[in-house]
Amino acid sequence: MTADSRHVVRPTPMGGAAATWSSRLPVRRRWLGDKMAAVSLRLGDLVWGKLGRYPPWPGKIVNPPKDLKKPRGKKCFFVKFFGTEDHAWIKVEQLKPYHAHKEEMIKINKGKRFQQAVDAVEEFLRRAKGKDQDLTIPESSTVKGMMAGPMAAFKWQPTASEPVKDADPHFHHFLLSQTEKPAVCYQAITKKLKVCEEETGSTSIQAADSTAVNGSITPTDKKIGFLGLGLMGSGIVSNLLKMGHTVTVWNRTAEKEGARLGRTPAEVVSTCDITFACVSDPKAAKDLVLGPSGVLQGIRPGKCYVDMSTVDADTVTELAQVIVSRGGRFLEAPVSGNQQLSNDGMLVILAAGDRGLYEDCSSCFQAMGKTSFFLGEVGNAAKMMLIVNMVQGSFMATIAEGLTLAQVTGQSQQTLLDILNQGQLASIFLDQKCQNILQGNFKPDFYLKYIQKDLRLAIALGDAVNHPTPMAAAANEVYKRAKALDQSDNDMSAVYRAYIH
Numbered sequence: 333m334t335a336d337s338r339h340v341v342r343p344t345p346m347g348g349a350a351a352t353w354s355s356r357l358p359v360r361r362r363w364l365g366d367k368m369a370a371v372s373l374r375l376g377d378l379v380w381g382k383l384g385r386y387p388p389w390p391g392k393i394v395n396p397p398k399d400l401k402k403p404r405g406k407k408c409f410f411v412k413f414f415g416t417e418d419h420a421w422i423k424v425e426q427l428k429p430y431h432a433h434k435e436e437m438i439k440i441n442k443g444k445r446f447q448q449a450v451d452a453v454e455e456f457l458r459r460a461k462g463k464d465q466d467l468t469i470p471e472s473s474t475v476k477g478m479m480a481g482p483m484a485a486f487k488w489q490p491t492a493s494e495p496v497k498d499a500d501p502h503f504h505h506f507l508l509s510q511t512e513k514p515a516v517c518y519q520a521i522t523k524k525l526k527v528c529e530e531e532t533g534s535t536s537i538q539a540a541d542s543t544a545v546n547g548s549i550t551p552t553d554k555k556i557g558f559l560g561l562g563l564m565g566s567g568i569v570s571n572l573l574k575m576g577h578t579v580t581v582w583n584r585t586a587e588k589e590g591a592r593l594g595r596t597p598a599e600v601v602s603t604c605d606i607t608f609a610c611v612s613d614p615k616a617a618k619d620l621v622l623g624p625s626g627v628l629q630g631i632r633p634g635k636c637y638v639d640m641s642t643v644d645a646d647t648v649t650e651l652a653q654v655i656v657s658r659g660g661r662f663l664e665a666p667v668s669g670n671q672q673l674s675n676d677g678m679l680v681i682l683a684a685g686d687r688g689l690y691e692d693c694s695s696c697f698q699a700m701g702k703t704s705f706f707l708g709e710v711g712n713a714a715k716m717m718l719i720v721n722m723v724q725g726s727f728m729a730t731i732a733e734g735l736t737l738a739q740v741t742g743q744s745q746q747t748l749l750d751i752l753n754q755g756q757l758a759s760i761f762l763d764q765k766c767q768n769i770l771q772g773n774f775k776p777d778f779y780l781k782y783i784q785k786d787l788r789l790a791i792a793l794g795d796a797v798n799h800p801t802p803m804a805a806a807a808n809e810v811y812k813r814a815k816a817l818d819q820s821d822n823d824m825s826a827v828y829r830a831y832i833h
Contacts, residue, residue, distance in 0.1 A: 348593040373409060378430035380437055381411045381422045388437050389446070390414045390430060390453045398772065414456065414825060415449030489790040546580065551576035553693045557604035559597050559620060559627070560584070562665065563776065565610040567674030568700045575699035580604055584620070601637065603628030606693065610640040613785055614647040621651050633659030636689050642666045642721065642782070644789045645711035652685060663689045664710055666717040667701065670778040678702045684713035722790035722804045725783040728765060729807040732828040735769055745770060772823035781820035786809035
């Protein structure tokens with residue numbers, strides 16, 4: 333059996349066309365704790381815009397693309413943000429005039445990229461002086477430098493009176509970030525979109541520039557469905573939108589990300605050409621397909637189902653059989669990566685099953701990952717994914733063990749990390765996980781409970797072929813200890829706590 337891999341570099345997408353739209357609305361609101369008198373905003377005004385959990389950012393009220401309708405029942409403006417290619421519908425109560433609040437915003441936002449955005453505004457003002465005030469927002473000389481990494485300035489810390497929530501409870505405000513890889517991508521799926529309210533009640537979301545060819549990536553004209561908006565799914569959907577795909581979403585947890593859900597998985601499958609799913613474990617994967625109003629009920633000849641969950645080969649084989657028995661097409665495509673790589677569109681995709689469907693998913697895989705492998709028949713991707721995560725989970729446990737041994741023997745943990753970073757083991761994974769431990773920050777990037785699940789399944793895979801996995805078995809016991817210490821919903825690096833308690 334041979335593996336086919338694809339290495340993809342995503343180019344910068346093209347922007348959408350503009351259309352005529354303007355209005356003038358009085359704005360009266362309390363924002364960030366200050367009371368303001370009524371002010372008026374109109375097309376062309378420079379503003380500070382705040383979207384959901386993200387901090388205020390400088391922008392300009394502009395015409396929206398002609399195919400992007402204003403959300404019904406909402407007083408809002410279409411804002412193009414400086415220093416990025418981001419734009420979104422923003423409610424009027426989340427807007428402030430730029431000049432009147434410039435000093436206030438500069439005081440509360442100190443990030444380098446925020447300053448670059450302010451510099452871009454000042455450059456715009458210099459260029460606009462003496463010219464038509466409706467100039468398009470220029471790409472500042474600092475923007476190219478921003479493309480090299482995530483927008484660190486977008487870390488809004490809500491006040492006690494302002495809980496974290498998405499900008500819109502119905503997925504109607506998605507902010508599309510259009511940059512070169514690593515993409516600027518946010519943890520919530522607040523991406524720019526066009527909402528297509530279909531009779532079915534599902535929420536169909538489409539990037540406003542979806543008709544454009546995004547460099548060398550042409551988005552498929554097939555309707556895409558996505559089931560499961562957890563740590564990985566949220567970033568994947570964001571990147572599908574970013575590359576111009578039309579996506580209908582459903583999530584089994586109503587509170588997740590404030591999204592309005594499609595009615596059922598069956599409905600999403602029946603209205604889409606290709607439906608992807610990414611859920612937590614074998615039971616969730618089976619329930620999604622075989623449960624009430626599940627995927628199987630929406631399958632009919634020609635419908636395609638792509639399971640991106642990390643499960644065992646037996647589970648994925650069973651799901652493939654029932655999908656194909658209804659005339660559907662099936663592909664397994666688990667992904668190697670974490671939340672950050674999902675957000676950045678840098679996942680590694682391991683696919684197996686229907687080779688034609690693999691080809692049909694080409695633009696989707698390019699949108700969400702840097703590399704995809706086709707591994708042959710159904711079950712091969714599941715096995716390979718478990719082996720990859722077995723290695724990763726065992727390595728993480730060894731890192732934690734080394735750091736605790738350094739501590740109890742009087743050695744500096746930071747010095748140990750510095751030494752490792754200069755040697756053959758140096759990697760982003762090593763550095764990030766050690767930093768988590770040293771800082772005591774175990775915010776999940778890959779849930780500890782899921783890496784333990786993968787270790788358990790990998791051990792079972794070894795048992796099935798009578799192959800010993802003593803290292804994985806030892807690591808698994810440490811993760812089980814960490815779970816007993818209530819670390820399940822923390823990052824896998826919290827396995828460190830199993831050694832210090």
